[in-house]
Amino acid sequence: MADIAISHLVKTYPGGKERATDDVSLNISDGDFTVLLGPSGCGKTTLLRMLAGLEFPDSGSISVGGRDVTYLPPNKRNMSMVFQSYAVFPHRNVRYNIGFGLLMAKKAPEEIARKVAWAADLLQLTPYLDRLPAQLSGGQRQRVAVARAIVMDADVLLMDEPLSNLDALLRLTFRSELKKIVQDLGTTTVYVTHDQSEALSLGDQVAVMRKGSIAQLGNPLDVYDAPADRFVGGFIGSPPMNFINAAVSGDGDTLVLGEQRLRAPSILRSFANNDVVLGVRAENVSVDTTRSSGDIPATVLVVEPMGSTVLLTVDVDGQSIKVQAPPTFRTEPHETIWLTFSPHTMRFYDGATSMALEAK
Numbered sequence: 001m002a003d004i005a006i007s008h009l010v011k012t013y014p015g016g017k018e019r020a021t022d023d024v025s026l027n028i029s030d031g032d033f034t035v036l037l038g039p040s041g042c043g044k045t046t047l048l049r050m051l052a053g054l055e056f057p058d059s060g061s062i063s064v065g066g067r068d069v070t071y072l073p074p075n076k077r078n079m080s081m082v083f084q085s086y087a088v089f090p091h092r093n094v095r096y097n098i099g100f101g102l103l104m105a106k107k108a109p110e111e112i113a114r115k116v117a118w119a120a121d122l123l124q125l126t127p128y129l130d131r132l133p134a135q136l137s138g139g140q141r142q143r144v145a146v147a148r149a150i151v152m153d154a155d156v157l158l159m160d161e162p163l164s165n166l167d168a169l170l171r172l173t174f175r176s177e178l179k180k181i182v183q184d185l186g187t188t189t190v191y192v193t194h195d196q197s198e199a200l201s202l203g204d205q206v207a208v209m210r211k212g213s214i215a216q217l218g219n220p221l222d223v224y225d226a227p228a229d230r231f232v233g234g235f236i237g238s239p240p241m242n243f244i245n246a247a248v249s250g251d252g253d254t255l256v257l258g259e260q261r262l263r264a265p266s267i268l269r270s271f272a273n274n275d276v277v278l279g280v281r282a283e284n285v286s287v288d289t290t291r292s293s294g295d296i297p298a299t300v301l302v303v304e305p306m307g308s309t310v311l312l313t314v315d316v317d318g319q320s321i322k323v324q325a326p327p328t329f330r331t332e333p334h335e336t337i338w339l340t341f342s343p344h345t346m347r348f349y350d351g352a353t354s355m356a357l358e359a360k
């Protein structure tokens with residue numbers, strides 16, 4: 001079993017002013033695909049390298065299958081890693097590059113040949129086994145890096161932005177292939193990315209990181225649907241979640257948006273007379289060219305046809321938000337349109353702390 005328990009990991013690099021990871025705790029079930037997601041510098045690679053044994057923490061612990069591995073060297077952990085820059089040997093052919101780890105582990109030549117053939121087949125590299133990396137496309141080179149990791153039969157697969165060197169289209173194709181391969185292998189996987197769409201599409205669970213800490217941990221749908229704070233809502237989703245300053249009326253029944261009034265969901269009862277921030281996803285606002293009761297007027301600023309939808313940037317009482325309209329929706333800048341917010345998709349945040357409000 002390869003359950004991973006990461007507990008209170010703290011790491012400061014020599015000379016570093018801030019903690020690269022700051023009290024990170026995370027449990028990963030055997031066979032799960034966990035994504036570490038966050039902006040550049042938030043500590044994703046550092047956390048992955050501590051899992052691999054390439055860095056040691058200042059304090060905290062890592063155990064795998066109940067065994068404390070915190071200070072074990074990499075070769076005693078049975079994990080294999082795909083690095084952020086695919087480090088293939090340029091003067092060795094694909095066959096050698098894929099089998100390299102097995103060669104180092106002094107496996108028998110027949111076993112190496114069998115595993116290399118298996119991984120090459122899985123990653124569609126069989127025709128290229130005798131080529132040098134320079135004779136491959138970026139996507140094929142990336143496949144070599146993944147093949148080299150999966151031949152090791154590791155308990156845990158660690159991947160650091162394995163798709164980052166690919167162009168947008170290849171990323172999409174390889175993403176689905178990678179998901180299928182890892183699903184079929186059933187290996188516990190920890191995958192680092194700063195791309196929110198990759199995190200949503202691949203992860204069984206997503207840990208959204210910020211400045212060395214985990215801001216939210218959950219399954220992708222929950223994290224998308226109910227961000228724990230404004231940072232997570234702004235980082236996940238394309239476009240990011242809209243945030244609108246609002247106030248709750250004295251009786252707690254009404255949400256006041258500038259001149260506009262909406263019925264306040266019950267969670268706001270205990271926030272009467274308080275300023276709040278309304279968080280709403282672009283696809284959860286419906287738009288109309290004619291007014292119905294309860295609608296909020298908005299002035300169209302920008303119209304961006306996206307194919308399957310039209311993305312509108314609109315002004316609501318001096319605040320700019322993005323909403324999604326059906327592809328057939330016709331409007332022009334400066335026109336007034338009417339918005340409906342569906343109550344069950346509205347999220348609320350504390351203006352000062354940015355944390356999600358919870359019913360008191």
Ligand SMILES: Nc1ncnc2c1ncn2[C@@H]1O[C@H](COP(=O)(O)OP(=O)(O)OP(=O)(O)O)[C@@H](O)[C@H]1O
Nearest residue numbers: 013014016020039040041042043044045046047194
């Ligand atoms: N070897 C190092 N020595 C000193 N500081 C480091 C070292 N490696 C990383 N850091 C610092 O630790 C913090 C976390 O870095 P890390 O590489 O883990 O971020 P990341 O989330 O992987 O970012 P990216 O998305 O850019 O790869 C950053 O502030 C970085 O500058």
Ligand SMILES: [Mg+2]
Nearest residue numbers: 044045046084
């Ligand atoms: Mg990194």
